Amino acid sequence: MGTRTETETETEAAGPERGKEAPDVPEAPEAPGGTATDEGAEAGTEKEGETEPAPAPEAEKESASGVGQGAAAVVSAALGLVSLTGGWPGTVASARETLIGQLETAADAGVATQVKEVYGDAWHTTALWGGLFALTALIAGVAVLARPAFGAPDRPQAPWIKSVAWAGVSLGVVGLLLAVLTYTDVLLGLPATG
Numbered sequence: 001m002g003t004r005t006e007t008e009t010e011t012e013a014a015g016p017e018r019g020k021e022a023p024d025v026p027e028a029p030e031a032p033g034g035t036a037t038d039e040g041a042e043a044g045t046e047k048e049g050e051t052e053p054a055p056a057p058e059a060e061k062e063s064a065s066g067v068g069q070g071a072a073a074v075v076s077a078a079l080g081l082v083s084l085t086g087g088w089p090g091t092v093a094s095a096r097e098t099l100i101g102q103l104e105t106a107a108d109a110g111v112a113t114q115v116k117e118v119y120g121d122a123w124h125t126t127a128l129w130g131g132l133f134a135l136t137a138l139i140a141g142v143a144v145l146a147r148p149a150f151g152a153p154d155r156p157q158a159p160w161i162k163s164v165a166w167a168g169v170s171l172g173v174v175g176l177l178l179a180v181l182t183y184t185d186v187l188l189g190l191p192a193t194g
Helices: 006-013 036-049 057-085 088-104 111-150 159-183
Strands: none
Touching: 057 111, 057 159, 088 111, 111 159
């Protein structure tokens, strides 16, 4: 047999894995202030620690404007409903007019005068308050519907806002029509006395 070289002898002495040499792994150059692996770990932490930028103020304004329009549409519909059913201010004003009519009407006044002073003015006051609520509902609903044309035409309005605003406009128109007809005695006029 031949002579063994020093490398073969060292390999046999290394253990059960004979003949296998460990692969050469190049060492990373050391950077000032730490190793290359430290820098990689720091870079990884920086990427993980990054947060998404805060939303732009325009996005907040966009959502806020939608909320305001929705609230105005709901208020419009509610005022339109109050104009049809009557509200607390109209009831109080009507009762006040009835009281004033009773105080100012003489006991010996004719029936027509008593009916007009005690009941007619109260009915007209109720119709007037209903008309004010209806007009406010109509203006609020039209303002909500017209807002995108003047504010930001590129941002579409939510469908539910349009629907509720149209409901407010419709109730406002009906309430205003009924108030005018009641105030002018065309609808539910004073009964004939004589």
